[in-house]
Structure formats: C-alpha cells, structure tokens
Amino acid sequence: MKTYEHPEIESIPLEKAMHALSDSSRMVIMRALLAHGELACNELPVEIAKATLSHHMGVLREAGLIVTRVEGTKCLNAVRKEAFDLQFPGLLELIRTCV
C-alpha cells in the first residue's frame, strides 16, 4: 500500500511530542493503542472523517509516538513504547494513567 516513514526518536524535541499530544482525538488514539497493543485505523475509538484521522495518525507518527505497518488493506498502529520511553521517560505512563 504505502511505506511509512518513522523518525529517529532522538531527533524529536520534547515540544514536538507535546504538540502531538495536545489534541483530544490524538490523546484518545494513544490511550486506545496503549490499551490494545495494535489497532487498525478503523478500529480506533474516534468519530472523525477518514481524511482527518489520516492526518492525526501522521502527526503521531512524525512525532515518533507510533509505528505503522501494513497488513493487507489495513495498516496496524502501535505505540513505540521502548524507544519513546527511553527518550521521554514517564510520558507514556502519564498518558495511560492521567485524566
């Protein structure tokens, strides 16, 4: 289908990660991925247009938060737990547990 670019997490400044997490849809997506491990876009608990969702997934991907792999017609997304937690310790835990 497509090849996705995944940045080196070391190249992500903290404010970029913060920006990616400053939107409620993206926060909901992150929490769903953290809870379920790996989900296709159409399994995410958000009610927005496909084009909008695609944009949000791009923002999360470019901020180093998620990794996307292709499987058939769907793309499966997961949180880049280890790497991200190494770069920004505690941030994922915060997303998981706060509010």
Place this chain on the structure above:
Amino acid sequence: MKTYEHPEIESIPLEKAMHALSDSSRMVIMRALLAHGELACNELPVEIAKATLSHHMGVLREAGLIVTRVEGTKCLNAVRKEAFDLQFPGLLELIRTCV
C-alpha cells in the same frame, strides 16, 4: 496592578497541559523558571514583544503550570511544582531534563 486567576490543577486535562508545553518560547520559559525559581516577565530568556510574552504567560497560567504574584510594577512567576507534580507526575522532571 491586576489579579491573576489560577485554575484548580485537578480541572486541567492532560492535553491542555501538553498544549501549553507545545511551544518553544513557553518551553524556554518553563525551563528558566524551573532553574531560577521565580522570575519577572522581563527577566525571562525570550526575545519576543511584550504583548506576545503576556499571551504566553497567560497560556501557561491557564494550564495550571505557573503561578503569578504581583510585586510593585513587576509580576513574579514561578512553577506550581507541588500541585502540578501531583496531578501529572514526572512531567516537570521531563521538562527539566529532556532535550
């Protein structure tokens, strides 16, 4: 001079805090405050117009990140360490140490 409103930190959703921290000027300000304890607006290491700075301080204040008190003609700003750290454990430490 003016009375500043400071929200209950419990009422701040994580994404609002993230939004406040998604701007480089505001990140610089937070780091300066964390390093120096309490600083007036004109002592902050940013080179932006006063009106713009005032806006950024308002964003940080409304996100529960800082507290502002008046002293003479200046307003002294400090990070709301204890309360904020209770609501979002580890976030301040992240700002302090990351990137």
Place this chain on the structure above:
DNA sequence: CCCCTTGTTCGAAAATTTACGAACTTTAAT
C-alpha cells in the same frame, strides 16, 4: 474481472494560535 474495504492525497474552508504595535494602567522613583 468487478466490487468492497482500507487508507492516502489533494484541495479548500474554518478555526485556532502566534505575533506585534499602540494605547492604557499601575507603581515607583526623581
């Protein structure tokens, strides 16, 4: 081969954010 599902890309509109000058308020200092 045709159709359906999944997701991307390309506009373009709407909303939000950022930025700054100018005018103003308050306090302090001369």
Place this chain on the structure above:
DNA sequence: ATTAAAGTTCGTAAATTTTCGAACAAGGGG
C-alpha cells in the same frame, strides 16, 4: 507632578491546525 518601568488589553495580520469531501491506489474476495 513628571517620568520611567512593567505588564495588560485591543485590534489585527500572519501562520498553523483542524476538518472534510472527492478522487485516488492497493489488496482481498466473489
């Protein structure tokens, strides 16, 4: 009383973000 310093507020311009429909590509199933 005058002047200067520190910030705020208002209006507005510029930049970014968010949103969506429509058109598109690629894979899977009949």
